Amino acid sequence: MWxxxxxxxxxxLSRLFLAETGLTFSQWRTRIRVRAAVGHLATGASVKATARAVGYRKPSAFIAAFQRVTGQTPGTYDTSSVNR
Incomplete structure (x- = not known):
C-alpha cells in the first residue's frame, strides 16, 4: 500500500527502508509492537490481552517475538527498568 x-x-521501498533504518520492515514492526507491549505489561495487562492489543492473533506468536527481541518472555519481563 505504501x-x-x-x-x-x-x-x-524495502531496500530504502533497510538502508535508512538498518532493519527490514518486518523487524522494525516487531520492535514497535514489543515496545508497545512493554507499556501494556507495565499496567498489569495479561499476556493474552497484550498480544491482542499489539496486533497478534495468537499469544504464542507474540511470546516468541517478544522473547526474540528482549531475551525474556512477556510473563517474566521486568518492567521496572523501563524508561517513561
Missing part, C-alpha cells in the same frame, strides 16, 4: 502511495515498487 509503495503505491509513493509511486514506487515494493522492492525499492
Amino acid at each position: 509503495a503505491a502511495q509513493v509511486h514506487s515498487g515494493v522492492r525499492t
Whole structure:
C-alpha cells in the first residue's frame, strides 16, 4: 500500500527502508509492537490481552517475538527498568 502511495515498487521501498533504518520492515514492526507491549505489561495487562492489543492473533506468536527481541518472555519481563 505504501509503495503505491509513493509511486514506487515494493522492492525499492524495502531496500530504502533497510538502508535508512538498518532493519527490514518486518523487524522494525516487531520492535514497535514489543515496545508497545512493554507499556501494556507495565499496567498489569495479561499476556493474552497484550498480544491482542499489539496486533497478534495468537499469544504464542507474540511470546516468541517478544522473547526474540528482549531475551525474556512477556510473563517474566521486568518492567521496572523501563524508561517513561
